Amino acid sequence: MKWIAFLPVAVAAVSGVAAFTVHASGYAEKKAAPVFGVTIPLGYRDWRLISVAHEAGNLNDLRAIVGNDSAIAAYREGQFPFPDGTIIARLAWSYVPSEENNKVFGRPQSFVAGPATEWALQFMVKDSKRYASTGGWGYAQFNKDGIPADEAVHKTCFPCHEAVRTRDFVFTRYAP
Structure with missing residues (x-):
């Protein structure tokens, strides 16, 4: 009889985990970016951190650069060019002062990630055959x-990355 009372709780828990997993790990409906056909990889939010950055000027954002297992292994081993299957992602948030932190510090000095920027996600996918004309990388x-x-917008990706051709077209350096 106890299992009957437990059953609705278990069903609700499994449903909640499944719904959260789809939301937290990517987007249920995959829309491919034009030119390169790259989609948002499921689970990208769980990838390991490569580095962080603050872009000033018009962008004024905070960025986390993360990579799949292939990217992390290549960075750690100094394997360049990156192997096929490498995916590097950039996640961006607005750069905002933290009034709560500043009250503790007694002066304005703390900045944190705010809401996601309008163009919050970028991906680079390494496939030396499919993307041969763009240094082996597809962009999204x-x-x-x-x-x-x-x-x-997608046609501007590779021309910008050509500036770092000697680093396999990747701007971000690994920050272990």
Whole structure:
């Protein structure tokens, strides 16, 4: 009789975990970015940290650069060019002062991640055959709702990354 009372709780718990897993690990509906056909990889939010950055100026954001297991192994082993299957992601949030922290410090000095920026997600996917014309990398940019940027935006990715050709077109250095 006890299992009957437990059954609704178990069903609710499993449903909640399943719903959270889809939301936390990516987007249920995959929309491919134009030009390269890259989609948002499921589970990217659980990847390991490569580095963090603050972009000033018009962007004024905080960024976490994360990578799948292939990216992390390549960074740690100094394996360049990166092997096929490597995926590097950039997640961006607005850069905002923390009034709560500043009260503790007694002066304005603390900044934290605020809401996700409009173009919160970027991905680089290494496939030397599929993306041979762009140094072996496919690129994607998505807004905070998982909608890919248009073709014109995606056509600007590789020209920008050509500046770091000697580092396999990757700007971010590993911060162990």
